Amino acid sequence: MTSPRKRPHHAWSESHAPDTLPLILHLHHAREITLVRARPIWARHTLTPAEFDVLAALRNAPPPYRLTPSQLQDCVLITSGGLTKVMRQLEARNLVLRSQDPHDQRVKPIRLTHAGRALIEHVMAEVGGAADAWLRSILDAQEIATLSALLKRLADTPVASLAACRT
Numbered sequence: 001m002t003s004p005r006k007r008p009h010h011a012w013s014e015s016h017a018p019d020t021l022p023l024i025l026h027l028h029h030a031r032e033i034t035l036v037r038a039r040p041i042w043a044r045h046t047l048t049p050a051e052f053d054v055l056a057a058l059r060n061a062p063p064p065y066r067l068t069p070s071q072l073q074d075c076v077l078i079t080s081g082g083l084t085k086v087m088r089q090l091e092a093r094n095l096v097l098r099s100q101d102p103h104d105q106r107v108k109p110i111r112l113t114h115a116g117r118a119l120i121e122h123v124m125a126e127v128g129g130a131a132d133a134w135l136r137s138i139l140d141a142q143e144i145a146t147l148s149a150l151l152k153r154l155a156d157t158p159v160a161s162l163a164a165c166r167t
Contacts, residue, residue: 037127041123041130042127045119045122045123047119048089050086051086053078054086055090055116055119055120056124058111059112059120060165065111065112065117068107068108069083069107069110075165093115094116095115095116096110096113097111097113099111
């Protein structure tokens with residue numbers, strides 16, 4: 001990965017939305033740095049990024065940590081076919097369970113098993129610790145609070161399809 005100081009200058013920031021496009025580019029780069037730090041942790045726990053994303057979305061749902069497939073699809077960046085494959089892999093490892101909705105036999109909600117919840121909480125603590133160390137090595141507490149508040153305002157923008165992901 002290119003270090004922040006050696007990244008090429010993007011001409012986009014001068015030709016399109018000069019006040020906001022640099023922000024978008026910085027957000028994307030910061031996200032990639034976060035993922036680079038998380039990938040070894042996921043690998044150590046034999047999780048793919050997609051599996052981690054699904055387990056985290058389910059853990060973020062209210063107890064009993066269950067979502068319908070369409071709700072889960074809205075929370076993750078995986079195609080429906082990809083989600084089916086991930087669900088089969090997680091089911092085979094006893095990390096999620098698909099059950100029948102008693103009110104609608106066509107719907108098969110997906111929920112975390114005890115093992116899935118324990119795993120995602122452990123992995124999330126490791127990923128969070130790595131992110132915390134990285135952020136605190138660059139920003140002080142006030143800068144973290146300010147950046148967090150500003151990003152929360154952006155993230156709180158209503159998007160109907162994300163309703164199940166926010167709790």
